[in-house]
Amino acid sequence: MNQQFSRQDYNDSAAAIGQQTRHLPKVALVLGSGFSDLADAIEDADILPYETIPNFPHSSVEGHQGRLVVGSLEGQSVLAMQGRVHFYEGSRLEQITFPIRAMRVLGIETLILSNAAGGLNPAFQPGELMLIEDQINLLGMVGNNPLIGPNDPDWGPRFPDMSALYDRGLRKLALSVATEMDMVLHRGVYVGLSGPAFETPAEVRFLRLLGGDATGMSTTNEALVARHCGMRVLGFSGISNSAIDTVDSDRETTYEEVLEAGKLLVPRLTALLRGILVRWDDVT
Numbered sequence: 001m002n003q004q005f006s007r008q009d010y011n012d013s014a015a016a017i018g019q020q021t022r023h024l025p026k027v028a029l030v031l032g033s034g035f036s037d038l039a040d041a042i043e044d045a046d047i048l049p050y051e052t053i054p055n056f057p058h059s060s061v062e063g064h065q066g067r068l069v070v071g072s073l074e075g076q077s078v079l080a081m082q083g084r085v086h087f088y089e090g091s092r093l094e095q096i097t098f099p100i101r102a103m104r105v106l107g108i109e110t111l112i113l114s115n116a117a118g119g120l121n122p123a124f125q126p127g128e129l130m131l132i133e134d135q136i137n138l139l140g141m142v143g144n145n146p147l148i149g150p151n152d153p154d155w156g157p158r159f160p161d162m163s164a165l166y167d168r169g170l171r172k173l174a175l176s177v178a179t180e181m182d183m184v185l186h187r188g189v190y191v192g193l194s195g196p197a198f199e200t201p202a203e204v205r206f207l208r209l210l211g212g213d214a215t216g217m218s219t220t221n222e223a224l225v226a227r228h229c230g231m232r233v234l235g236f237s238g239i240s241n242s243a244i245d246t247v248d249s250d251r252e253t254t255y256e257e258v259l260e261a262g263k264l265l266v267p268r269l270t271a272l273l274r275g276i277l278v279r280w281d282d283v284t
């Protein structure tokens with residue numbers, strides 16, 4: 001398989017970002033569907049539309065704005081991606097994960113991923129948050145892994161270990177902050193699918209049998225590429241709907257419902273992230 005991007009392409013993008021901001025972030029946030037407004041909490045922000053950054057992919061999906069917001073949150077410099085591109089839009093995984101390596105070149109050490117997800121675990125209610133403890137990259141298990149292709153050892157090893165994909169120290173901090181705040185923070189396994197169709201009831205039951213607690217159409221690829229190039233990864237799923245597990249249900253799953261749940265989830269995730277960043281020195 002031919003690689004589309006060279007090291008130079010990632011360097012060019014990082015340089016373009018660096019030229020457009022005064023901040024030197026080490027923490028990046030990827031804001032998933034419905035989570036865009038979280039960037040409003042970032043102070044002293046420089047706004048960088050993706051069009052101004054070479055090779056950055058553009059999302060065509062509503063709820064994904066397509067810009068970087070670089071600024072300060074609770075005294076920490078952060079870079080937020082407002083909008084991401086998904087596999088179902090027709091992009092290659094190398095394009096989808098391009099920003100992750102560009103951010104690595106820029107100096108990002110920790111990646112905090114967020115997504116809207118369907119709740120597979122019956123105990124999870126829409127509007128609640130799940131800390132991603134681990135993932136099943138179903139897309140990768142059937143041959144669509146973002147690390148397929150020639151491996152540049154300067155990014156990471158050919159066969160990277162993924163036994164601790166989501167950072168233990170960061171997970172512990174997130175749980176401790178949630179407890180302090182009296183906030184429900186479930187723990188669970190995120191299953192990454194291609195979409196764009198939502199799952200059938202039989203697929204929902206299958207994903208549960210696999211050990212999944214929440215499912216969505218993003219995150220797993222970015223997490224793999226980030227870990228491969230040595231970043232620490234933390235991830236949160238906002239439960240936007242309970243996945244439908246029986247045929248002839250009176251309910252259906254809609255994207256409007258996903259965006260609607262975001263309104264409830266944004267203040268919760270913002271509060272949690274603020275709490276985490278306040279105690280950031282505990283983990284760095």
Ligand code: HPA
Nearest residue numbers: 116117118215216217258
């Ligand atoms: N399934 C897959 N992706 C999703 C869902 C879902 O139910 N909800 C939000 N993203």
